[in-house]
Amino acid sequence: xxxxxxxxxxxxxxxxxxxxxxxxxxxxxxxxxxxxxxxxxxxxxxxxxxxxxxxxxxxxxxxxxxxxxxxxxxxxxxxxxxxxxxxxxxxxxxxxxxxxxxxxxxxxxxxxxxxxxxxxxxxxxxxxxxxxxxxxxxxxxxxxxxxxxxxxxxxxxxxxxxxxxxxxxxxxxxxxxxxxxxxxxxxxxxxxxxxxxxxxxxxxxxxxxxxxxxxxxxxxxxxxxxxxxxxxxxxxxxxxxxxxxxxxxxxxxxxxxxxxxxxxxxxxxxxxxxxxxxxxxxxxxxxxxxxxxxxxxxxxxxxxxxxxxxxxxxxxxxxxxxxxxxxxxxxxxxxxxxxxxxxxxxxxxxxxxxxxx
Numbered sequence: 001x002x003x004x005x006x007x008x009x010x011x012x013x014x015x016x017x018x019x020x021x022x023x024x025x026x027x028x029x030x031x032x033x034x035x036x037x038x039x040x041x042x043x044x045x046x047x048x049x050x051x052x053x054x055x056x057x058x059x060x061x062x063x064x065x066x067x068x069x070x071x072x073x074x075x076x077x078x079x080x081x082x083x084x085x086x087x088x089x090x091x092x093x094x095x096x097x098x099x100x101x102x103x104x105x106x107x108x109x110x111x112x113x114x115x116x117x118x119x120x121x122x123x124x125x126x127x128x129x130x131x132x133x134x135x136x137x138x139x140x141x142x143x144x145x146x147x148x149x150x151x152x153x154x155x156x157x158x159x160x161x162x163x164x165x166x167x168x169x170x171x172x173x174x175x176x177x178x179x180x181x182x183x184x185x186x187x188x189x190x191x192x193x194x195x196x197x198x199x200x201x202x203x204x205x206x207x208x209x210x211x212x213x214x215x216x217x218x219x220x221x222x223x224x225x226x227x228x229x230x231x232x233x234x235x236x237x238x239x240x241x242x243x244x245x246x247x248x249x250x251x252x253x254x255x256x257x258x259x260x261x262x263x264x265x266x267x268x269x270x271x272x273x274x275x276x277x278x279x280x281x282x283x284x285x286x287x288x289x290x291x292x293x294x295x296x297x298x299x300x301x302x303x304x305x306x307x308x309x310x311x312x313x314x315x316x317x318x319x320x321x322x323x324x325x326x327x328x329x330x331x332x333x334x335x336x337x338x339x340x341x342x343x344x345x346x347x348x349x350x351x352x353x354x355x356x357x
Contacts, residue, residue: 001343002108003033004100004128005052006118007044009059009092010068010080014049018243019073019228021180021268022113025134026050028181029111032336041103043096054103058095059088067091073240076202076228082117082139089117097124104128107350109343115139129346133339134180136265144346145175146339148266149287153177155263173354176342179291180266181335186243187275189323190251196222197281197311198253200246200269203229203237208259208283215257215281215307224249251276255298255314258282259307270298274326277319281310291329297322 005026011017013027026042030050034040042052046060064071067088071079084093100110100121110130112118116139122130131144138156147153153175160169199212203225213234216223223235226249231237241249250256256273257280258264264286271291273280280298282288292298298317299310328334348356 001033001347002039002041002105003111004041004104004108005030005043005111006096006114006121007042008114009045009088010064010071010077012045012047012061013042014047015243017073018246019240020077021136021266022134025180026113028183028332029133029339032181032332032339036336036340041100043099056099056103058099059092063088063091074228082115084117084120089120093118093120096121100125107347109346112142116141129349131343131346136180143172143174145172146342147175147177148180149290150177151263151286151289152265155265174346174349176345178335178338178342179287179330180268180271181332182268182271182275182330184275184327184331184333187247187272188251189275189277189320191277191319192252193254193278193315193319194252196224196253197255197257198224198226198249198273198278199235199257200226200241200250200272201258203227203231206261208257208261211259211283211304211307212257214304215311218304218308219311221254221311224253246272247276250278253278255279255281255311258288259301260286260288262286264288271326271330274298274322275330277323279314279317279319279322281307281314297325 007013007026011020011023017023027050030040030042030052034051040052041054043056043058046057048055110128111133113134115137119141130142132142133146135145136148157169197216201207203209213232217234224238225235226238226241250273258267258270266287270280274297282300284300284302288300301307301310
């Protein structure tokens, strides 16, 4: 199979941009598909660590400086615009369209992850099967979509009622749910834990940082916080951490808090923690209801009492069991065959589709 993969214009496809989950999905998706022997054409920036058949540079660091000014990881990514009429999209989409046009062949796949920002690319190639291959956002447009969780797929469908007297959009036979995926080597296992809890992520209200603060303060526990934003008055802020430091902190924590207040489409931090053999403490909605078995890999909570009880109970959990579970469910080795199966299912649409036997 042949894949044309469109990267995002505000980052480069390297591990340096680990805080951007979608950039890392692009990088690792290319690695997985290339590793399975498929042809992968990546349309991205001039810095790249993804495996691919060909890297087609469609923007540079100089372009990004011109479009966005000086930005660092500390700025987060909330400043970025997804409006396809903005010049960074106009520039990159035009170049991608031109370069894909030179390389496309019948029955190739076009893989995008930028929502409405990349819709003009799909519009330019109506004969191709466009797949939004990592949907954790609401602005979907493609006929074929891979969601990060059933919770998020149902949330998106629930927001799109098109049938009279029916509460949601109809299901799509050629959608799929494939969870986010991780490189196990980045997450060291430790059966020995130090006496602290950890919060990793943007230090904003929506991520539930105040819950982590309140729970740890209530039980007098040490709390480390890693991420961009204004640190709270309780806890120790260790700044923005790279891949190695993140793995070290996660592997030694008693537990990692991931109490997102919104319906989390996936929430990669909690899986990263589990890959380190570290229990997680989350809210009880969104993807967490699919990924965290209550009292096994951690605890899903709804009140402060439940959060504090969870923090005082995590030491009883099986760290090796948590690690083994996460590797079996979320490693790139486990996920690559799921994508391979999904795209082979889409290939049947060139023949009898649903009725293919």
